[in-house]
Amino acid sequence: MGVRLILKDGVLTAVLSGEIDHHSAREIRGEIDETASRIKPKKLILDFSAVQFMDSSGIGLIMGRCKLMQMWGGQVEIVRLPSKIEKIVSLAGLDQLCTVRRGTEFEAAQ
């Protein structure tokens, strides 16, 4: 489990890796929020390409970051979603709350 943060042109990208569950979500949340609340980026990109597993704690994590970013009118984008995580993301209806880009959609848009 880990999170790598990249700040570029006012966009904060969090590259997540490993397994996201209730145990690991706490640390990921802490790291993202510490930087995001300081910088107040216009956009937060959550990159899921290296995530091996995610349960509904990950959904809570995404929903919480959307709420945080809304405080200063920022947006959240979920990108490079592996197919095995798509199922839980669509069950939660996250595309109502933020932009969701599947595996190859993000590369194409770059």
Next chain:
Amino acid sequence: MKPLNEMKVSFLSRSSNEAFARATVAAFVAQLDPTVDELCDIKTAVSEAVTNCIVHAYRDTIGMIYITCRLFENGSINVRIRDCGCGIQNIEQAMQPLFTTQEGERAGLGFAVMQSFMDQLHVTSKPGKGTTVTMKKTMERRPEKHG
């Protein structure tokens, strides 16, 4: 129906055991040669049930979580996850998507995920005594490999 195989595991309700629990069940179920998707569904459902024990049943305390997993000849599995925690007052309400008793960042989707990722979900609970979640799933039979 008599199980082909059975395993039991018990562990403390520490959040570091969430990964241990789902990996253990997955390793056992692997004997039935499930697809990657089926295994992912089972791991996710087990993770939800165990997280419920840790976050809700044993909130502010540490207790034991008991898992029994049975494999059957027809390719079906039965996973039972039991705790001796606070129990659920209103199961119907607890199972509503987005319902959560917790402050903070619980999505309230635990039971909804178990329900849609497994074939069957059964929950029994006694306030003050504990909760038992039983889940069933049948692996899709694939043609036997030859050679």
